[in-house]
Amino acid sequence: MSAALNILGQPVQPAANQIPAHIASLPDYEQQARHHIEASAWQHIQGGADQQLTLAHNRAAFDALRLVPRPLADLSGAHTRQMLLGQPLEHPILLAPVAYQTLAHPEGELASVRAATALQAGMLVSTLSSHTLEAIAQEAQHARHALQRRGPLWFQLYSQAERSHTLELVQRAESAGYEAIVWTVDASIKRSGFALPPGVAAANLRHVPSRQQAGSIDGPPLFGTPLAQQAPTWDELRWLRAHTRLPFILKGVLHPQQARQAVDCGVDALIVSNHGGRVLDGVVSPIEALPAIAAAVQVPLLLDSGVRWGTDVVKALALGASAVLVGRPQLHALACAGWLGVAHMLHLLRGELELAMAQLGCATLEEIGPDVLWRNT
Numbered sequence: 001m002s003a004a005l006n007i008l009g010q011p012v013q014p015a016a017n018q019i020p021a022h023i024a025s026l027p028d029y030e031q032q033a034r035h036h037i038e039a040s041a042w043q044h045i046q047g048g049a050d051q052q053l054t055l056a057h058n059r060a061a062f063d064a065l066r067l068v069p070r071p072l073a074d075l076s077g078a079h080t081r082q083m084l085l086g087q088p089l090e091h092p093i094l095l096a097p098v099a100y101q102t103l104a105h106p107e108g109e110l111a112s113v114r115a116a117t118a119l120q121a122g123m124l125v126s127t128l129s130s131h132t133l134e135a136i137a138q139e140a141q142h143a144r145h146a147l148q149r150r151g152p153l154w155f156q157l158y159s160q161a162e163r164s165h166t167l168e169l170v171q172r173a174e175s176a177g178y179e180a181i182v183w184t185v186d187a188s189i190k191r192s193g194f195a196l197p198p199g200v201a202a203a204n205l206r207h208v209p210s211r212q213q214a215g216s217i218d219g220p221p222l223f224g225t226p227l228a229q230q231a232p233t234w235d236e237l238r239w240l241r242a243h244t245r246l247p248f249i250l251k252g253v254l255h256p257q258q259a260r261q262a263v264d265c266g267v268d269a270l271i272v273s274n275h276g277g278r279v280l281d282g283v284v285s286p287i288e289a290l291p292a293i294a295a296a297v298q299v300p301l302l303l304d305s306g307v308r309w310g311t312d313v314v315k316a317l318a319l320g321a322s323a324v325l326v327g328r329p330q331l332h333a334l335a336c337a338g339w340l341g342v343a344h345m346l347h348l349l350r351g352e353l354e355l356a357m358a359q360l361g362c363a364t365l366e367e368i369g370p371d372v373l374w375r376n377t
């Protein structure tokens, strides 16, 4: 059998068992990861919708914001801790739900949850994880015991065609010890041309009929198909909220009016996200949409899509987020150096955050306000 090739046309390199010496930032991990991931999986991971306008804009919108340093602050006792949904967070950086992590490394989510625990970062486990949600929760328990550390463990829910299957996922997550349910509503209808390689599958859904993809060549494009009929609705939100005792978070909101409506339905927090630019092209970036949402609702807001630097974290917090999530960087780091890579990636981002806070004269997260941004001073 011929060796799998990476995007550079070379044989895929296995993950290193130590942190590569030259890596000093998340973009460094992205560069290095090209060597470690098979070409079609790389395109799937990196890709954005259509012209990839949103993908590029997610970065440009962060880059357009300018910071104003404030030296001379007293930084003794400075920290990055906070309480979020009644759970202690050591720092405001979480691992976004990312499907099929064994595409990047044989240990997949088991490695990621070990890294998250070591760095006391929250991890959101995808419905489409390549290990079962129970196995990932068990790995988290082992790591918590071994390291005497912990971070929040939340379950990301995708609705299934039958409500009974959706509810079963919620109940399995509750039984396995997950501490919040995160319902993603922005990606139920999207194109995907990526065929999973042998051995990679949605481990949680082995007994569940798979959902149809949008736009098959020999049928109606979307309207009139089961996919359109089964898309998430407000009614389903109210039903789900009533069926879990856990904090309930909505992921994929960009409109302030929808944010308000979601809170009226009992949602405890929102993740302002455009799914990393993967679903609808030309969409506003979360960092642009955030101020209007922060003005519209009182619940905690998290943000993802394009976060790559500690200064991005500061910018998100300045505009009203409580925390941020990183998506693709966890796969990059996983592919380069397994769980050590993911732990290092989180460590780098947290270090950059603290550096930025120090320069901006912020000793705590609460001190990061709109006045750290030039246009708002």
Ligand code: FNR
Pocket: 044, 045, 046, 058, 096, 097, 098, 099, 126, 127, 128, 156, 184, 251, 273, 274, 275, 276, 277, 278, 304, 305, 306, 307, 325, 326, 327, 328, 329
């Ligand atoms: C995702 N994302 C995602 N979101 C979700 O709610 N459930 C999922 O299963 C997945 N799966 C997934 C796979 C891959 C390969 C990517 C790149 C992304 C979206 C993810 O949670 C997050 O919103 C974005 O990745 C954030 O953007 P960045 O950090 O990748 O720019």
